[in-house]
Amino acid sequence: QVQLLQSGAEVKEPGASVKVSCKAFGYTFSYYFIHWVRQAPGQALEWMGKIDPDGGSITYAQKFQGRVTMTRDTSTRTVYMELSGLRSDDTAVYYCARGELHHNDYWGLGTLVTVSS
Amino acid sequence: DIQMTQSPSSLSASVGDTVTITCRASQSIGPYLNWYQHKPGQAPNLLIYSATNLQTGVPSRFSGSRSGAEFTLTINNLQPEDFATYFCQQSYSARTFGQGTKVEVK
Numbered sequence: 001q002v003q004l005l006q007s008g009a010e011v012k013e014p015g016a017s018v019k020v021s022c023k024a025f026g027y028t029f030s031y032y033f034i035h036w037v038r039q040a041p042g043q044a045l046e047w048m049g050k051i052d053p054d055g056g057s058i059t060y061a062q063k064f065q066g067r068v069t070m071t072r073d074t075s076t077r078t079v080y081m082e083l084s085g086l087r088s089d090d091t092a093v094y095y096c097a098r099g100e101l102h103h104n105d106y107w108g109l110g111t112l113v114t115v116s117s
Numbered sequence: 118d119i120q121m122t123q124s125p126s127s128l129s130a131s132v133g134d135t136v137t138i139t140c141r142a143s144q145s146i147g148p149y150l151n152w153y154q155h156k157p158g159q160a161p162n163l164l165i166y167s168a169t170n171l172q173t174g175v176p177s178r179f180s181g182s183r184s185g186a187e188f189t190l191t192i193n194n195l196q197p198e199d200f201a202t203y204f205c206q207q208s209y210s211a212r213t214f215g216q217g218t219k220v221e222v223k
Contacts, residue, residue, distance in 0.1 A: 004160075035212065037212070037214075044204070044214050044215065044216045044217060045204060045206075045214040045217075046214070047211055047212035047213060047214070059211070061211060095160075095161070097161075100166075102149050102151070102166065102167060102208040102209075103151040103163060103166040103167070103206070103208055104151075104161075104163065104206070104212075105163050105166075105172070106160070106163075107160040107161045107162075108160060109158070109159070109160050110160070
């Protein structure tokens, strides 16, 4: 069945970078975009961007332009999201989600990133 | 950016009740509104896509409707496993989400 397996929790200092992985199982990797969404404590979900595993085209949310980098490795069926210049308000659970054209049908369990000195 | 206003932020209900949750978009988004259920420690679960379409495997007590830029999720005959947080998502332009509605036991 379709699964998105995310990497484990991270603790980072302010100013550092974090790289979260999302490995896909159970479907043709190249057929679906992967979206990244985060949820800070007590806040709504926030869309960060998406990547097309087939060809690698990327769209970033304007808020994260210049700080986020999404990449993919087709040989391992893995997508990565790297966020740089971390601040305390980047503390959140980061989700990857498979993208149909107008919805996200499968999500990972999330990766908690804590930014603290 | 398109803003999604979801209400209520929380509600209390009993097993067997009918529950309604509403999302209003700041501009026209056509039918491109999705509903998800989210339980702590689990992945969000797609319930309804494009306003009214029931995702495969989701019980028929869940339904969605649309009136212009206002969308409603209805849960009929609330079951114990339905106590969770529900959120809406617009997919007309990028993605934005409602604030979520926590359905709690009365």
